[in-house]
Amino acid sequence: MSDRIVQYSPSGRAGAIKGFLSKFLGYGGAQLGLLCLVFFIVLAAVPNILVGPLETAGTATGDFLAPPSGQHLLGTDEVGRDVLNMVVHGARISLTIALLATVISLILGTTIGMTAGYYGGRVDVWLMRLTDFFFVMPSFVLALVITPVVLEVMGRGREILGFRPSLFVILVVIGMTSWAFVARVVRSQTLSLKERTFIDRARVAGSSNFSIMVRHILPNLVPQIAANGALVVAGAIYVETSLSFLGLGDPLQPSWGTLLSLAQRAGAASAGAWWYLGAPGLCALTVSLSFVLIGNALDDTFNPRRRVIP
Amino acid sequence: MNELEISRRAIVKAMLVGSAAPWIMSSRAFASSCDDHIVRVASMSAPDSMNPFATWSSFVPIVYTYDFLVGVDAQRHSDRKGLAKSWSVAEDSLTWTFKIWPGMKWSDGEPATARDAAFTYNYLRDSIGKPDELNVGWNNTSGLENVESITALDDETLQIVTKKPNRWPIDNTTMIVPEHIWKGISYTNARSSFPNDPPLVGTGPMVLEEFQQGQFARFTPNPYFRTGQPKIAGLIIQFFTTADPIAQGLKSGNLDYGAGLTAAQAADLSKDPNIEVTEASVEQRNYLAFNTLSGKGAGSTKALQDPAFRDAIGYAIDQKAIVDRALRGHGDPGIGLVMPVATDHYSDLSDIRRHFNLAEAGRRLDAAGYRDTNGDGIREDKEGKSFQLELIAGTTSGTIELPIAAVQLIAGWLGQIGVPVSVTQLDSGALGARFATPESGGGGWDLLVTGGWLSASPTDLLIIGSSKSVGGSNRSYWTNKEFDKLVAEVEVTVDVAKSKELVDRAVRLIYTEAPYIMLCYPSMVDAHRKDCFQDWGLGTASSWSYFPYDRLRPV
Numbered sequence: 001m002s003d004r005i006v007q008y009s010p011s012g013r014a015g016a017i018k019g020f021l022s023k024f025l026g027y028g029g030a031q032l033g034l035l036c037l038v039f040f041i042v043l044a045a046v047p048n049i050l051v052g053p054l055e056t057a058g059t060a061t062g063d064f065l066a067p068p069s070g071q072h073l074l075g076t077d078e079v080g081r082d083v084l085n086m087v088v089h090g091a092r093i094s095l096t097i098a099l100l101a102t103v104i105s106l107i108l109g110t111t112i113g114m115t116a117g118y119y120g121g122r123v124d125v126w127l128m129r130l131t132d133f134f135f136v137m138p139s140f141v142l143a144l145v146i147t148p149v150v151l152e153v154m155g156r157g158r159e160i161l162g163f164r165p166s167l168f169v170i171l172v173v174i175g176m177t178s179w180a181f182v183a184r185v186v187r188s189q190t191l192s193l194k195e196r197t198f199i200d201r202a203r204v205a206g207s208s209n210f211s212i213m214v215r216h217i218l219p220n221l222v223p224q225i226a227a228n229g230a231l232v233v234a235g236a237i238y239v240e241t242s243l244s245f246l247g248l249g250d251p252l253q254p255s256w257g258t259l260l261s262l263a264q265r266a267g268a269a270s271a272g273a274w275w276y277l278g279a280p281g282l283c284a285l286t287v288s289l290s291f292v293l294i295g296n297a298l299d300d301t302f303n304p305r306r307r308v309i310p
Numbered sequence: 311m312n313e314l315e316i317s318r319r320a321i322v323k324a325m326l327v328g329s330a331a332p333w334i335m336s337s338r339a340f341a342s343s344c345d346d347h348i349v350r351v352a353s354m355s356a357p358d359s360m361n362p363f364a365t366w367s368s369f370v371p372i373v374y375t376y377d378f379l380v381g382v383d384a385q386r387h388s389d390r391k392g393l394a395k396s397w398s399v400a401e402d403s404l405t406w407t408f409k410i411w412p413g414m415k416w417s418d419g420e421p422a423t424a425r426d427a428a429f430t431y432n433y434l435r436d437s438i439g440k441p442d443e444l445n446v447g448w449n450n451t452s453g454l455e456n457v458e459s460i461t462a463l464d465d466e467t468l469q470i471v472t473k474k475p476n477r478w479p480i481d482n483t484t485m486i487v488p489e490h491i492w493k494g495i496s497y498t499n500a501r502s503s504f505p506n507d508p509p510l511v512g513t514g515p516m517v518l519e520e521f522q523q524g525q526f527a528r529f530t531p532n533p534y535f536r537t538g539q540p541k542i543a544g545l546i547i548q549f550f551t552t553a554d555p556i557a558q559g560l561k562s563g564n565l566d567y568g569a570g571l572t573a574a575q576a577a578d579l580s581k582d583p584n585i586e587v588t589e590a591s592v593e594q595r596n597y598l599a600f601n602t603l604s605g606k607g608a609g610s611t612k613a614l615q616d617p618a619f620r621d622a623i624g625y626a627i628d629q630k631a632i633v634d635r636a637l638r639g640h641g642d643p644g645i646g647l648v649m650p651v652a653t654d655h656y657s658d659l660s661d662i663r664r665h666f667n668l669a670e671a672g673r674r675l676d677a678a679g680y681r682d683t684n685g686d687g688i689r690e691d692k693e694g695k696s697f698q699l700e701l702i703a704g705t706t707s708g709t710i711e712l713p714i715a716a717v718q719l720i721a722g723w724l725g726q727i728g729v730p731v732s733v734t735q736l737d738s739g740a741l742g743a744r745f746a747t748p749e750s751g752g753g754g755w756d757l758l759v760t761g762g763w764l765s766a767s768p769t770d771l772l773i774i775g776s777s778k779s780v781g782g783s784n785r786s787y788w789t790n791k792e793f794d795k796l797v798a799e800v801e802v803t804v805d806v807a808k809s810k811e812l813v814d815r816a817v818r819l820i821y822t823e824a825p826y827i828m829l830c831y832p833s834m835v836d837a838h839r840k841d842c843f844q845d846w847g848l849g850t851a852s853s854w855s856y857f858p859y860d861r862l863r864p865v
Contacts, residue, residue, distance in 0.1 A: 270557035
């Protein structure tokens with residue numbers, strides 16, 4: 001009883017966070033992942049200060065496919081744009097798409113998983129069959145089929161929520177196709193949580209189902225959602241890169257995937273322009289790797305069963 | 311225990327390698343050496359059937375086996391004839407007489423005569439109006455409805471009489487097939503199921519011996535070719551979907567010839583002393599089309615239907631920059647409908663040409679009533695709606711891909727004159743669905759950047775403005791009665807000077823109305839290795855026939 005009171009007092013919460021951080025940062029992978037992530041977030045936050053405005057084919061000044069030099073640290077592309085400039089600007093688009101897609105998929109996955117787990121019965125059966133569909137269907141293939149169709153249906157016209165339509169479509173499609181895993185994990189955790197006494201107590205005290213879910217179950221799900229969320233981001237970056245690589249991205253707002261696609265179409269690989277393929281490829285790899293590292297470290301921190309026994 | 315497992319694994323590996331090695335080594339398609347005198351060629355096509363009546367997509371490889379009667383190459387080059395040695399047309403412009411090479415033989419040794427040519431044309435013509443009309447492949451009935459008769463006067467003379475004067479008898483690209491093979495094939499089978507299995511029997515320099523869909527086609531020299539058996543021992547065409555393996559293959563010596571290279575690859579390959587990079591002007595033209603539809607399928611603004619708006623946009627397109635930046639010089643800046651390679655009809659339109667000038671474009675938009683009234687940097691159309699145009703871009707199959715940088719440039723210029731553009735890239739299937747007629751679900755876009763590659767005949771030059779081909783080659787849906795009249799007149803004109811004058815009138819008409827802004831005429835960039843074979847001729851392999859494989863010799 002006294003434990004519980006202590007745990008919810010402000011100083012106790014600070015202590016818990018401190019304990020979590022020291023454990024989390026104890027993992028080498030987490031440190032490395034966070035470091036890379038901070039680096040790329042800085043790139044994404046202030047690209048204009050770091051490398052100037054985004055170069056276009058119209059404003060390009062460099063030579064065609066020039067190798068890295070003092071003037072162009074990462075060389076130039078096939079129309080003379082600075083690759084460093086595009087990679088830094090691409091960071092913003094790639095990271096934004098990946099993070100927003102993850103938010104969509106977490107909201108979807110948590111809502112569906114928690115509803116299914118909490119209500120059980122027929123609701124559970126139907127929601128889980130829906131989840132199974134998205135679970136067994138490889139999300140990349142699904143995204144590959146949905147994206148052109150959605151693009152064609154709503155491809156025309158102006159920006160949606162500040163995004164060009166083709167980027168918005170990719171964002172939504174990734175979010176829509178990667179939530180099944182989260183829903184499964186959240187449901188199983190909810191099943192276990194709803195049998196606990198504090199839920200019974202809340203129900204006896206007269207809380208509604210909605211308030212029990214949001215105020216009592218959801219806070220206890222945060223560790224699972226956070227750990228899985230980091231892994232979903234890694235997947236989202238991968239899917240975004242692949243979709244853009246196949247030419248479904250927006251050629252006017254290059255993400256890393258679009259850059260790879262442009263490089264491939266220009267024949268950069270056979271022309272020996274390693275910097276053009278390598279720079280965006282390495283960035284996509286680093287960012288998704290750091291999210292995986294962070295996700296694993298979070299999982300190890302929260303999950304006693306996966307904790308390394310000293 | 312562990313060692314035992316490793317050795318067991320090693321044995322299995324050795325067995326696998328051992329079983330694969332003889333297959334790899336015996337497969338002639340992958341060996342690379344000058345000694346076997348086999349030419350290895352890369353192609354970016356995807357042929358399916360070997361039956362020229364049943365498919366459009368197998369031009370490569372079957373063109374190496376069959377001859378045209380005359381075709382495109384024979385009219386441009388004196389040393390690139392087809393089945394006909396010479397041809398002439400009578401005073402009435404209706405009766406054409408063709409002299410076939412004397413003593414020709416099919417690749418199986420049977421004599422090849424004017425009767426085979428007459429058979430091929432009559433076989434097609436007799437199918438007109440039947441349920442199984444032969445109109446689904448490279449050999450098709452189009453144009454034959456204007457033909458009165460096709461007769462072989464003797465073994466070496468073919469006579470074609472047309473109903474109205476037209477140049478179809480020499481412009482058609484029907485592959486002449488042997489009567490003794492095809493006479494028993496029903497139209498139903500010729501249209502679909504008859505596979506025309508290798509070895510193909512033709513009069514071309516190479517005999518198709520083996521075809522593996524999606525992989526390769528293998529040829530042997532035709533011993534009965536009209537100028538003697540070709541000097542090369544064989545030809546292998548490998549099929550690829552991208553240019554990267556082609557450039558790699560040329561570098562490593564696995565390929566002797568590859569076409570469709572990108573500018574970056576061309577620059578890289580030309581550093582290799584064994585490789586010669588060439589480029590040829592072809593009949594492709596890339597353009598920006600406006601959706602001129604009103605009513606169903608119309609674009610987002612009525613301005614697209616206004617010639618003054620389209621004309622003003624024309625001043626905001628710098629064709630020279632597109633060629634310099636996007637194509638890196640491998641092409642010519644776009645002007646009118648006629649590309650420079652069509653020398654009979656080309657004109658540089660110097661007196662009415664629009665010259666790139668963003669300020670002038672802005673002035674013309676102002677004058678036409680498309681001003682920026684609310685000061686947000688974006689112009690409004692006459693209904694007061696801010697411009698936001700949807701540009702779709704894509705490459706139709708069988709044409710040279712236009713680098714996406716061209717679209718970036720256009721979007722940039724239009725943005726600068728206050729007409730923002732969003733870009734959607736589509737693959738060739740989705741693109742076709744969008745520029746189809748509104749009745750079949752097309753339309754709804756604003757701007758379209760794509761290209762087409764047809765022949766240089768006057769009818770094909772004017773086809774993108776003809777009301778008959780709306781939804782097909784006419785992708786702006788633009789129609790004009792006067793233009794259609796000129797097209798109809800050109801169709802029945804044989805005289806080149808008169809046809810040039812008619813085409814010029816039509817070209818000027820469509821240039822001022824501006825449903826299309828021509829962007830560029832890209833060149834076909836290709837490369838061949840010089841260490842194994844010589845006599846490549848122009849360097850570039852013909853895109854209309856089998857040249858230069860009839861005269862190529864080992865070094």
